[in-house]
Amino acid sequence: MNNPLVLEIVVVVLGLGLLLLDLWLPVERRRTLGYAAAGVLLLLLLGSCLAAVPETTHAFGKMYVQDTLAVFFKRLFLFSGVVVLVMAVEFFDKLQAGLSEFFALVQFALAGMLFAASTNDFALLFVAVELITVTFYVLTSFQRNRALSLEAGVKYLILGALSSAFMVFGIALIYGTTAKLNFGEIAVVAPQFVTNKIFLIGLLLVIVGLGFKIAAFPFQMWAPDVYQGSPTPVTAFLAVGSKAAGFVLLLRVLFGAAPQITAHWPTLLMVLAGVTILYGNLCALPQRNLKRLLGYSSISNAGYLLLGVAALSAAGQSALLYYLAGYVFTVLAAFLVLTLVLRQVEGEDITALAGLSQRSPMLAAMLTLAMVSLAGVPPLAGFFGKFLLLKSVVEQASGNACYYWLLGAAVLGVVISLYYYFGVIQAIYWSKDVTDLSPIAISTPMRLCLWACAAGMLFLGLFPGWVVNFATAAVRALR
């Protein structure tokens, strides 16, 4: 286990192995493949958690870095990989064909995310982003018989390709001016380029590309449609894995490669964060489609996470990591419930939740917990995360009064978001016309995943000390 690349290697080999095993297994037993893959990832996750956080090591001529920050994100990615695979097995009936390919693609996307966490070079950044994005082109349109899914795939393809083009153009400009691709080397020479317009435009274009990954305003227009159209496990993976990968890359570029330039851009980051929060929350208000609602909610959460970036401080970055960890558990719990509830019904309307409290009290409680955590209510993870983010923003406000406006936008966003999160709870517990009261069967792996997510939300909310320390140590790796 001394090789820093062991996680990536195992995941890629696992993906290839799944494709190969597919040839040997009869169709009806392919479900077990998903569970097996999830089990392997779970073992990797446990191994990574039990092993001590390694010293910072590099590979591929410093293109690849294994530090605390990378480990923090890799654990999140592995956990979401496990949950998404279990979800995918549950979703089997709606996929109809190509289940093993689906599992394998999830592995490849996961490998991309793992590489993203360890990126220390613009070339690897581009490769990791493309590995994630190209796999998601296929995954989003996996329900080939469903027009909405195909539409989602095409939209994601066009906008994703456009943003990749921006990003690679930006990387070219940066390389053109500095003749370097490595983050560490660029950080050394970046002060000379503070006034170099070409370099700055290059950096901005890279931010545009990453803004697409995290669904920040104004690069968010794909999110609601793609979230709605994609198969539910893919949506969950997009909301959690793809977004977290975007954020780790953003952190590495902004604070690892060009910290001196980022320090000049508080206004830009503040506007990005504030507008994203308000846009996501306001647009979520009238939504009736659950996945679309979560799509807008994920935009607004990108905004909250950007608060931590805009704060331009170590406290802000560690708050971001903490919030992201809570967000992963919360959103996965929500999507686990949605996978089960939406399995039988055709539409994804919010009315599908009617009577859930009678059909399955456990699912009702889990979704409520997730919504309450997203809304930022104690004692769940979302509360402490928002608390840390707001605190990091207020800390900066004494130096720059614009932060007060950002703070105002964030508070307004939280209040608006209560309305639609509580709307979901309302649909669960007191909707009037309940037609379907059949109980919902929950398979054991799904149940375990649900409990794990709930435990994560509560643990982060009640005992934040451990994760806060981890996040603080992870952020130190950026310096």
Next chain:
Amino acid sequence: MSLLTYIIGCPLLAGIFLLFVPANFRWASRLVALAATAVSMLLSVVLFLRFETGVAGYQFVQKVSWVAGLKISYHVGVDGVNLGLILMGAIVAFAAACVSWDIDRRQKEFYTLLLFMTGGILGAFASLDLFFFYFFHEFALVPTFIMIGVWGRGEQRNYATYQITLYLSLGALIALIGLIALYLQLPVDARTFDLVAITKHFKAYPMAVRAQTLIFPLLMFGFGILVSLWPFHTWAPLGYGAAPTATAMLHAGVLKKFGLYGLIRVALPLLPDGAVEWLNLLALLCLGNILYCGLVAMRQKNLNLLIGNSSVAHMGFVFLGIASLNLIGVTGAVLVMVAHGFLAALTFALSGYLYSQTRTLEIDELGGLLRPLPFIGSALVMAMMAGCGLPGFANFAGEAMVLFGAWKVYQTVTVLACWGALIIGAVYMLRAIRNILHGPLAEKHAALADAGWWRRVPFVLLLAALLIFGCFPGLLTRKITPSVAALLKPATKAVAAQTAEAPTAALAVRAR
């Protein structure tokens, strides 16, 4: 472990225990809730009796580190200011569990939320750590929203739920920003959420006046929204009208006092110069509570809306007492907080009983109820009289002290507040008594059943508390006064500095 931890922990643990009890054991959930709140109540009486009057500082202190990196710790303790509030909160919680016998669906969930709410409220009052202070309050707020939404009554239930949720969350967030800003005024190496340490620090090195004047309004309006400060009060009557009885009792009686407690515990001692700057505005706004909401209460046709408005009006006296910034006024404010807690719980419990019997609270449809309901009727008369400020009830003692305290600072405001208390309050309370209890009895109400012996327990308990603290207010004031004096010391200095400054400034102008 401190006695306080048991008082807070008992309902919380019982709530967690209830989560694992099957939902069809209906009586079990009620029994667990009754037992847990009763234990909390008895322990808080013990706490009250064992509290040593005249000892400076906090008693029954317990401190456990929670997030060491941010210096957040679970830190509880009582002094004279929160002692009475904890006692009142625990008694009201028990009463609220008692009167919930009319909850006929999802009992398990209801009692679980009730227990969480109780634990949260008591925790908020006992906390000496800014983070937990806020955390517990927020923890108690969410059950409130859910209870109103699920077990509420009336057609406007959903609207009321959303309104109260959004309003109170906004208030809480504004207060949170104020608290974080306050925390950040500490120098980096001294940053802690421990209220005792913060108070000590700012006593030695007072905060810059500019920062104080910026942070104080955040706390004043944030906490003010939570306490239904005029003109941010519109959530209160509607919310209480739609809430189930127990929730209205706990929120109007206890949870709402959190904002006031926050002003007295955090804002006054830490931001004395900000307080001097802003409290004049508070004194004017409190007139809005007393006069405007009093007049609105006069015109209400629904008993719950009337009580809700009157409860908003009573908050005006507490604000006035805080605004007076002197010992007698603030002591009176604390006394009113305790007294009003009992009173609000009592009136909402009574109106809940009436509703469960008659299925209506429209005053026009009621009348002559004293005949079929002698006990409930008499209790209602006493509650209404206590609400008008009749001597013998705890409210009188508190309101009188507030008015004495305020007279030294704001004469005009005090005169107007007296009018509000004596005339407007008397008019709507007496009118309600006449229309509900006297006059002809509607035929459909002839067969109403009065409360049996067991059901009288909560009413008797709350009335007894009102009378005991009304006849012997010294029981509380002797404990409150030294603590308030300690909290007010920085503010008194600031007031003295301001009054000393004014003549010199005038002289300076003249000299020029």
